[in-house]
Amino acid sequence: MDKPLYINRFRYHFSITKLVFWTCIFLGLILLFFLHSPHSSSSSSQRRFLADPDWEIRVIKSGKPRSRAGGLKVLVTGAAGFVGTHVCAALRRRGNGVVGLDNFNAYYDPSLKQARRSLLERADVFIVDGDINNPTLLKKLFDLVQFTHVMHLAAQAGVRYAMKNPASYVHSNVAGFVSLLEVCKSANPQPAIVWASSSSVYGLNTKVPFSEKDRTDQPSSLYAATKKAGEEIAHTYNHIYGLSITGLRFFTVYGPWGRPDMAYFSFTKDILKRKPITIFEGPDHFSVARDFTYIDDIVKGCLGALDTAKKSTGSGGVKKGPAQLRVFNLGNTSPVPVNKLVNILEKLLKVKAKKIVLPMPANGDVLFTHANISLAQRELGYKPTTDLQTGLKKFVRWYLDYYTRSGKKSNV
Ligand SMILES: O=C(O)[C@H]1O[C@H](OP(=O)(O)OP(=O)(O)OC[C@H]2O[C@@H](n3ccc(=O)[nH]c3=O)[C@H](O)[C@@H]2O)[C@H](O)[C@@H](O)[C@@H]1O
Structure with missing residues (x-):
């Protein structure tokens, strides 16, 4: 019915x-x-700048080379970081277009990052406040400037901190790198990429000096494991999309405007404050050693890598042919025991350190690092010229000037 x-x-x-x-x-x-x-996550700042026409003008201006001869247009990630700041300044000095990107996180004193930003502003380099995990922002930057190169230095650094905050390493060093490569592979033209790997990928290897041909499959920290993961990810994007990628394995970089979490920096602060410092030693009182490398030498290596990078072969996400894939050690080739580092600092600061010597805990540290740099010498013209004594002298001069005379507090 x-x-x-x-x-x-x-x-x-x-x-x-x-x-x-x-x-x-x-x-x-x-x-x-x-x-x-x-x-x-950074959408509020993104909304702010996407709505700001002045922001676009600043990005475009900063990305413009000063002359046709200085034709490189480089996006530098981690631009307010230690190495990033020095690389941006050096690129701008020689006339390249440079746009910085940094998320200004609070891993260490953000006021130091802001001071580096001011330094770069005076050099005419604009740093965008944003994250590599934000593809909308990255695409916008590539829309505004046709970057020829990306110098990727944004990362969660520090070997020992990886035990406290493991997720931050995966977020920045793995997810962040993939997010950046995704945008680079789709860009038209694709940029060539140079990025910061680490000496820590040699992990528990005992054969010295470390050569690029050596195994890198026994990392001793999560930090090292994420850098090693980055090298494998680089291989994939090179293979599938024709991106030209160069990884640089930095060896304990130090110098003015450095990172407060690193030993040479925190030792300086504590020695001056008459506070005790802890020095780790290996089994049988083995003195832990590092191939400390001065920042100006590292910058020369970075510029050498950018200048010798071949173009990526793909476009718009499609590979057109095989592309360059390289990895280089950038070290000093003369390891120095941490004890010796402390002796040099004591003399420069004219203060005796209160040393506490402890057996190295299982904290991800390795006993020593030592770079074989013959490949970088041959291919990049890399030739470090600053020994630890000279480099630390320059660091201490900067430190005293920055923290003492300018009245800034070292909130390390
Ligand atoms: O070469 C690298 O790849 C790495 O170099 C440094 O890592 P690290 O060599 O551990 O540098 P520091 O943190 O400055 O430590 C230097 C040495 O001082 C020792 N140390 C550190 C801190 C401390 O309180 N006492 C101490 O004896 C460490 O065991 C290490 O042997 C950087 O922090 C990493 O980001 C970088 O990737």
Whole structure:
């Protein structure tokens, strides 16, 4: 028997209302998801600058080479970091277009990062406040400037901190690197990429000096493991998309404007404050040693890598042919025991250190590092010229000037 018409109508209206109701709930959930997704982590700053026409003008101006001869246009990630600041300044000095990117995180005193930013502003380099895990921002930067090169230095650094905050290493060194490579592979033209790997990939190897041909499959810290992962990820993007990629294995870089979490920096601070410093030693009182490398030498290596990088072969996400894939050690080739580092600092600071010597805990540290740099010498013209004594002298002069005379506090 047919149902009365009004009942059918009622059912029809009821189902339409239900449909509208559930569609609204669904759309609301999608909106919520996007508002809380990690990509929107820096979305407030992104909204701020995407709406600001002045921001675009500053990016374009900063990315413009001073002359046609200085044609490189480089995106430098981690630009407010130690190595990033020095590389940006050096590139700008020789006339290249340089745009910086940095998330100004609080791993160490952000005011030092802001001071580096001011330094670069005076050199005409603009640093965008944003994260490599934000593809919308990265794409926007590539829309504004056709970068020929990316110098990728943004990372979660530090060997021992990886035990305290492992997720930050995966977020920056693995997810962040992939996010950047995804945008680079789709860019047209694709840029050539030079990025910071680490001496720590040699892990527990005992054969010295460390050569690029040696195994790198026994990392001793999560930090090292994420840098090693980066090298494998680089291989994949080179293989599938034709991106030209060069990895640089830095060996304990030090110098003015350095990182407060590193031993030479925190020892200086504590020695001056007459506070005790802890020196780790290996089994049988083995003195732990590092191939400390001065920042100016590292910068020359970075520029050498950018200048010898061949073009990527793909475009718009499609590989057109095999592309360059390289990895180089950038060290000093003369390891120095940590004890000796402390002796040099004592003399330069004219203060005796209060030393506490402890057996090295299982904290991810390795006993020694020593770079074989013949490959970088041959291919990049890399030739370190600063010994530890000379480099530390320059660091101490900067430190005293920055923290003492300018009245800044070292909130390390
Ligand atoms: O070469 C590298 O790849 C790495 O160099 C440094 O790592 P590290 O060599 O451990 O540098 P520092 O943290 O300055 O430590 C230097 C030495 O001082 C020792 N140390 C450190 C801290 C301390 O309180 N006492 C102490 O004896 C460490 O065991 C190590 O042998 C950087 O921190 C890493 O980001 C970088 O990637």
